[in-house]
Amino acid sequence: MSEHVIDVGKRHIKEINEEMQEAAAAGKVIRVVNTLSRHNLGIGLPDGCQISFEGSTGYYCGGLNVGATIDIERNAGWACGEGMSKGHITVGGYAGMSCGAAMMGGTIHVKGDTGPRCGVAMKGGNIVVEGKIGYQSGFMAHSGKIIALGGAGESCADALWEGEIWVAGEIDSLGVDAHAVEPTAEEVAEVDAILDPLGLVDTSREWRKLVSGQRLWYFESRDASAWLMI
Amino acid sequence: MCGIAGRIMQGVGAVGRDLVDLMDAQSHRGADSTGFAIYGAPRDTGYVLRGMGFNKAQMDGDLADFMNVLRDHGSDFLSEPKILSDKNKHYCFRMEIKDPADLTAWVADADTLTDRIEIQSCGRSLEIIKDMGGSSEVADKHGVRDMHGTHGLGHARLATESSVLPNASHPFWARPFSDVAIVHNGQITDYFTWRDKLERQGYRFLTENDSELIAVWVSDQMKAGLTMPQALKKSIGSIDGVFTYMIANPDGIGFAKDRFAMKPLVVIDQDGDLAMATEEQAVRRVFPGECDVINHDGPSLMGLWGVGNRSIAA
Secondary structure (H helix, E strand, C coil): CCEEEEECCCCCHHHHHHHHHHHHHCCCEEEEECCCCCCCCCCCCCCCCEEEECCCECCCCCCCCEEEEEEECCCECCCCCCCCCEEEEEECCCECCCCCCCCCCCEEEECCCECCCCCCCCEEEEEEECCCECCCCCCCCCEEEEEECCCECCCECCCCCCCEEEEECCECCECCCEEEECCCHHHHHHHHHHHHHHCCCCCCCCEEEEEECCCHHHCCHHHHHHHCCC | CCEEEEEEEEEEECHHHHHHHHHHCCHHHCCCEEEEEEECCCCCCCEEEEEEECCHHHHHHHHHHHHHHHHHCCCCECCCCEEEECCCCCEEEEEEECCCCCHHHHHHHHHHHCCCEEEEEEECCEEEEEEECCHHHHHHHHCHHHCCEEEEEEEEECCCCCCCCHHHCCCEECCCCCCCEEEEEEEECCHHHHHHHHHHCCCCCCCCCCCHHHHHHHHHHHHCCCCHHHHHHHHHHHCCEEEEEEEEECCEEEEEECCCCCCCCEEEEECCEEEEECCHHHHHHHCCCCCCCEECCCCCCEEEEEHHHCCCCC
16 A cells, blocks of 8 residues: 655645545555644544554544544644544553543553543543553543553542443542442453553553442432532 | 743743744634733843723823823833834833832822723833734734743633733733733632732732732732742632643743643743643644653642743742
8 A cells, every 4th residue: 555645734734634535535554744733633534544643643633533543653632532433543652631532432542641531421442541541531431441551640430420440550549439349350351352452461460440339320419519529 | 711821941032932933823722812921131120011001092191190100109211111002992002110119009009090001011021912813913013023031921812701801811910019920721710709808908900800810819929928839839729710820930930720630731841941832732833843742731730940940949
C-alpha cells in the first residue's frame, strides 16, 4: 500500500480531514506531519484506514472512529477517541482529559498516563493505560473496561454505572459508590486476552476490579448528600 | 469557556509578540474581548498607568479632573498622556506618573471618577491592555506585538457571568496593589459574597465580572501575611466555582486550579523559558518543535514560575 503524507500546519481543519477521507478511500496508508497539536484531527475515519500522527495532537483526535487504526506518536489532547465505535487508537505518551469519552467499541491504548475522567460515560470497548489514570476516571461509565497498569488517581470510578475499572498499582482514593472486588481467575483471563495483543500480559499483577455499588441505579433524593463529593 | 496564556522570557524580550501568538491560537475560545498584561523593564520610581475613559466627547474635562486628583496627592504626569481613540465611544490611555504620596489613598480618590474614567493597571512595570474584539484586532489597535518585557499574561473572553464591556475584559488588576494582574478561565460562584466582605474592608470593584475578585482576594491574603503559594493554596478551598487562574507580579507567575479539575493548563518549560496556555496548540506557536509538555490536569493544583528561574516562594 502506498503512503500518503498530509501536512497540517495552519491549513483549515475541514480541508485536512477531507484529504484524510479521500486518501483512506483510495486505500492509502496515511502519515500526518507538522500536527502542531491541532484540534479535531482525524474525525470519523473509516473502517480499515491506517493513519499515524507525528508528534502530538490536540482535542478530539480520532473521535467518532468507525474502525480505523490510529497511531499518535506522542501526546493526545482532550477526549481522544470520543464516541468511537470500532478500531484501535494508540497514544505514545500522555492522553489528556476525558480520553475515550462516551466510546462504544474498539480499543484505546495509552502508553503513558491519562488526565482526569478517562473513559467518562463510556458505553463499551476497552481503554488500556500503561501508566496511571487521572482523577475521577470512569466517571459514569455504563459499560466496557478501563484497564490501568500503573495505578489510579483520586476519586477513581466515581458514580460508575455498569462498566469495570481494573487497576494494578496504587489507587489514590475511590469515588462515591465505587467498590473494589477480588476478580475471579476467569475474569483475569478475559483482561489478559485484551492485554495479550498489546504484549502487556504480566501474571504477577495484583488486580483490583472496581464496580458500581449500584446505589445510583436506585437514586433516592434523601441520599443526595452522598453524591456531593466535596 | 475562555482562553488564558502566560509567557516568561529569558531576560527582556518580545513578550508582546509571543502573547499575541498564544492568544491568536486560542481566539476561538472567546472572541468577545482580548487582553494582555505585560511586565516591561521595571522603573525605580514612578508608575505606568493604563486605563479607559468612557466618553471621548468629554475627554479633555475628564482628563483634567484626573490630573487634579493626581496633583492633590503630590503626583503629576511625567510626560504627556498617550491617548488612543477610534470609532468607539471609549478611549484608552497610557500615562507615566510621579509616585503619589500614598498610592492606596490616591487610587481611592481617583476611583471617585470611575463613572467617567478608570485606571486598569498601575505598576512599576505592569501594563494591562484590554479591549473588545479578537486577538489580532486588539493587538493591532494597541501595538501589543511591539511591547517588550520579561513576562506577561493573555486572555480571550467568552462572557458567561456578566456583560461584554471594554472594561469587563481580563486581565484584571489587583486594585490598589501595584504590579499584580490575573487572568481566569471559569466561573466563580460565590464572588458576590466575597466581594461584599472585601468591600467592607475598603476594596473597590469596578465591574460585575466574577474574576475581578480573584486578584484582590489573593493580594489581600498576601497583605495579611501569606506567601503567594500559601495564598494560592488557600484560594482552592476558599473560593467556590470552576477555575484555572494565573496571577502575575514582577517576580513571576503563579497558578491555581479548582477541586473539580475542569479547566486545563498546558505548560512548556525549557529551563525557565516558559509558555503556559489553556490549549497545547497555543504553546506550540511559541515552541513548535517537539518538546515535553506538562499537563496540569489534576484537581486542586497550584504552582509558581519565577522570572529568570527566580524563586517567588519567599
